[in-house]
Amino acid sequence: MRKMMPFLCLYPETLREAIRTLTEEHTDAILLAGGTDVLVRMKRGEINPPVLLNLKRIGGLDRIERSDGGLTLGALTTIACVERSPLVRQSHPVLAQSAAVLGSPSIRHLATLGGNVGRASPAADTVPALIVQKARVLLEGPLGKREMEIEGFFKGPGQTWLSPGEIITSIYLPDPAPGTGATYVKLGRREGGDCALVGVAASLALSGSKVIDARLALASVAPVPLRARNAEDVLLSGSINEERLKEAARVSSQDSSPISDLRAGAEYRRQMVEVLTYRALNSAWRQARG
Helix, strand or coil: CCCCCCCEEECCCCHHHHHHHHHHHCCCCEEECCCCCHHHHHHCCCCCCCEEEECCCCCCCCCEEEECCEEEEECCCEHHHHHHCHHHHHHCHHHHHHHHCCCCHHHHCCCEHHHHHHCCCCCCCHHHHHHHCCCEEEEEECCEEEEEEHHHCEEECCEECCCCCCEEEEEEEECCCCCEEEEEEEECCCCCCCCCCEEEEEEEEEECCEEEEEEEEEECCCCCCEECHHHHHHHHCCECCHHHHHHHHHHHHHHCCCCCCCCCCHHHHHHHHHHHHHHHHHHHHHHHCC
16 A cells, blocks of 8 residues: 555535535545545555545435335445345345345445446446446536436446536335336356456336336346346346246346456456356246235
8 A cells, every 4th residue: 555645635514615616616535434445545556635525424314214115325325225225125125135245244244336337437336236227327517406217327437427516315115016027146266355347137017927127137247337238138128937038148248348467367257258158047936926
């Protein structure tokens, strides 16, 4: 670790104050929520922000509550709270499942859902689960409030479509349809505490033996979290059975575009996409059948 450069840390008390600071006073500030990513990158010398804007004192951004036929999770909700929340486990268990495999317990008690989404890492654990649950990101900035589908929120590695001065305030998840099952499966180099080499979230909604809605999202195999749309089309093209799951898994692997790095090779990742997609689909299928 390198010695961090001097920086100013500000603690806005309200969302309006934070937005004003970002747009009028310190346009080069970096937002700080849990700090599990930002502070590590600062210690490594990867980033040297002159100003950190710590959001922890802003009230109301760490709530989990029922609203409008779904669930709203504040951006400052910790990953540990997402993992343990009875509301999340009841209506969106796949999100609790993905939260449970993010980092170590100590990281989960600091890291936030908004931070995990806003970091825009292709390997983020919660994002594939959010994508298959049709999540929407709620934003607020100098021009007011807006929202967008989470799968369209990412521009590239570490890049989002946040406008200058905008802040993620919450994530909204509509309730899944009856007869829906969803699962997140992750492969890492070791159990716990590791970024995903490959992550797969799958959601299936059934009507009898037919799939009426299918969503597959992949982590760590493309520049952004990836919808495997061609594989979804396979699942929607006829009655569900073991062979259709296997075919969808093969197509999902073809949809991916992984790279080779120090952690794993591209071809290995592509093979693991097929393996993990089949496992996730099989589990989601069993859940959907009740």
